[in-house]
Amino acid sequence: MQPRIVEVRENVLKKNDLLARSLRARFREAGTSVLSLVSSPGAGKTTLLERTLRELGLRHRVAALVGDLATDRDAQRLARAGAPVRQITTGTVCHLEAQMVADALDGWDLTALDFLFVENVGNLVCPSSYDLGEDLRVVLLSVTEGEDKPLKYPTIYNSADLALVTKIDLAEAAGFDREEARRNVEDVRPGLPMIECSARTGQGLDAWYRRLEDLRASRRGV
């Protein structure tokens, strides 16, 4: 790495951090709980979100922003849940930045939202460096990816507040070793809460929704 690139990168990150801080203040003032989802491509972010918007949407006012390089397929899929959804198309940029989130919120009344979900681009590397002003960063590890991913992509686990082990209905078919996965998460991020779930069968989603309700209660100072 040439020093010049490092310097430019540091400036970008610093600018992002400042903007994320102001976004966080804005969310807090509006009373909106904000979660971001990060994972490999195909770990199940959109499927989880689709079900979450539908089910959590029965009790709360929910919305989503979804990031992708290209296409608005995810936004179309999520719109079926009936919640407001906006697509952020990043072009060749491999992660979301606070500015993209701020731009995508343009014209939305945040006070009308209890929960805002931000689905990042599928990427286990770069999103870890960009604060988006979220309350909770959720990393998804699907059982088909291999138990070693936390060791190989430690930064994203270090920046996360919760790990969801997804596609748990495929655990047996994939030969998933849950104890090894847990050990590997503990190695890079001791104490990170983990929830095993399947957005297809619904298994484990009760624990996920409880975590969301807890977040909401703490926001309201209950």
Add this chain to the structure above:
Amino acid sequence: MQPRIVEVRENVLKKNDLLARSLRARFREAGTSVLSLVSSPGAGKTTLLERTLRELGLRHRVAALVGDLATDRDAQRLARAGAPVRQITTGTVCHLEAQMVADALDGWDLTALDFLFVENVGNLVCPSSYDLGEDLRVVLLSVTEGEDKPLKYPTIYNSADLALVTKIDLAEAAGFDREEARRNVEDVRPGLPMIECSARTGQGLDAWYRRLEDLRASRRGV
């Protein structure tokens, strides 16, 4: 994106292209066929490579370079196949660059190698921009990732010469729609050859090995 970042990025890419070109000439002169593997984290690059090194290694002189942010787990796994393997640890860099490949080759006699495999960092975005001097870029799409990945990450499919649909033994459990996957690949990269396979059961690997033998034969001018 500020103009200054774009400019720095263009310089980096240009420098990479020049180095990749000289790597390619070096591989050609040595008579080494070079393949790179790109995919999401957990699509099965290392498992495929482990089996390929072992089985192809019965008939050819094979070696591998493996890229990861952290740990030398992949190199350890691959070393079990008995072939020479070197790990490239990228730190926070989310892709391999030609310079990293050149550095990792230091001291290796390329004329003693028929095949060199380069496993990129698990990432569907950034590796697409960096030529590594390979003869063939292979993109892996595992059946558990969802058929829409080619549409959502078009750049990597555009830069690939072959697509391997991996974990085909899980196709039914995952509800994989092979026709949709094929249509989506055709949409972004018409004519891209696809091979369905499973490194666990061995299904489809004969076609993969045939492709490798063809590459070798064309290299020798057969």
